Amino acid sequence: MQNINNVTEFIFFGLTQNEQIEKICFVLFLFLYLVIVLGNLLIIVTIFFSSRLNSPMYFFLSYLSFVDICYSSVTAPKMIAGFLVKKKTISFVGCMTQLFGVHFFGCTESFILTVMAYDRYIAICKPLHYTTIMTRRVCGQLVAASWVGGLMHSLLETIATNQLPFCGPNEIDHYFCDVHPLVRLACTDTYIIGVIVVSNSGVIALSSFITLVSSYIAILVSLRSRSSEGRLKALSTCASHVTVVILFFGPCTFMYIRPSSNFSEDKTVAVLYTVITPMLNPLIYTLRNEEMKKAMKKLWSQKWILCFREGPSRR
Template sequence: MLLNNNVTEFILLGLTQDPAKKKTVFFFFLLFYLGTLLANFLIIVTIKTSQAFGSPMYFFLFYLSLSDTCFSTSIAPRMIMDAFLKNNTISFSECMIQVFSSHFFGCFEIFILILMAVDRYVAICKPLHYITIMSWQVCSVLVAIAWVGACVHSLVQIFLALSLPFCGPNVIDHYLCDFQPLLKLACTDTYVTNLLLVSNSGVICTVSFVMLMFSYVIILHSLRNHSAKGRKKALSTCISHIIVVILFFGPCIFIYTRPATTFSMDKMITVFYTIGTPLLNPLIYTLRNAEVKNSMRKLWSKKLISDDQR
């Protein structure tokens, strides 16, 4: 049941209240966000315009870059704006939208990472059946299921948030609206609600991480039967995926699998997976993937040449 609240807006304290430090936050995170948009935009355009990326791996990489872009956009612009302005208020409805969007795209990214692990498992462990198992129809259905699963997860978060009564105060000691900071402001016992949060977000993060790491252990173990060249290429791809998984899931598990307690490092850890990881993902995938780098170089060189000839 949704409850009436006396609170119509929240005040976000941000990362710092020091004016000089807020300018530093504004500058650096604006650069991070613009870098995230540019890096992921390059990957999205390269995959969509190059015929060399016809495999399911790049199909899923396209959606990973898309989710990174949307995930970062659901958080970073507001954070950057609040570091620039003195009035850091956010309306109740805007707060709920941020909770929904950040969890939606964050959960969608988790499912895409799982699909990428499945794709690598089939490609390395069952290469003769790869085309049959990972057909375009199957991949499209899997991505659709990921969209639906992310939507269900986010709707649960919103339902739990809207069921909380807020009577005041309305100051959130964070730079974003998330379910855990909101729990501290609720004027009711939140023990059961926090358990529901852990069983929702916490379980998704932890189970997904264990599944992913277990799958990559199986994949790496199976590489012993491959040729040296094939083993090197597959190992490079898997290491990239493992790095992304650890960088994303480590902070998420720390934040969402514990009781409703606050640590001084929470904000910086949240910054790492909400702002840092969306920027690191495209860098990791492009720097460790020769095909992506070469295709990017060729594609954008052709575009520059054609622009100069006009």
């Protein structure tokens, strides 16, 4: 495909063109982004400094929180800054970089969520073999595989999109650079690239979701022979993860399992998995997890005690 590129920058339409609504959106999304960063950092710091949270589940959770921060940081700051200006532009290189980051961290998150479901399956269905199967080395390999899988996926998406000829127009009806909006701007037949996008992004989202559902079906089947107390404890452990899976994979599957088309709902759906889900993850995993809440209280009470002790000594 001959790459004819007369476009040096792209113009975002953003979430809205109304100036009054943009001011409200600026305050709202700035607040949400701060919650994402601070909430996920709180989880990472708590897991890192707490000796009680040393199981594989929290090891994976710390990486999930890190990916959430990175994932939102690829799109949210640019979107928030765009609420303050009339013309929302991004360079061609910046657009391709943003496209790479969105798919890299988004795909990595989907793989980590799948790994977390596998961890819960082993913990509940094979408790006697859990420590021998989910060793520290295996956990590290699973996380590394998630990063490599995300890298390979994002490279394919970015390289394929970068090869498209863009000769105008350069206006994107979105608030960040993604494959579907860019494909619609290409001045060539995009059937092949459309097939690549659906087969790559769609298959990854759908296969990960099917794997997750299969894991939890197996968990539910195995719980039938447990006592009511054991079932409640196991279900409580899995409830947080299931909630996050639904919030993340539902919108992603809607976006990437279908051919490229211009739906006005795309921007709203994208907000769910780039902003709302990363914001809710810390709340879901802390409010529904007694171990995490206890570890946070203990850790931060110790920090305050140390601060009060150091204060008089310095004086």
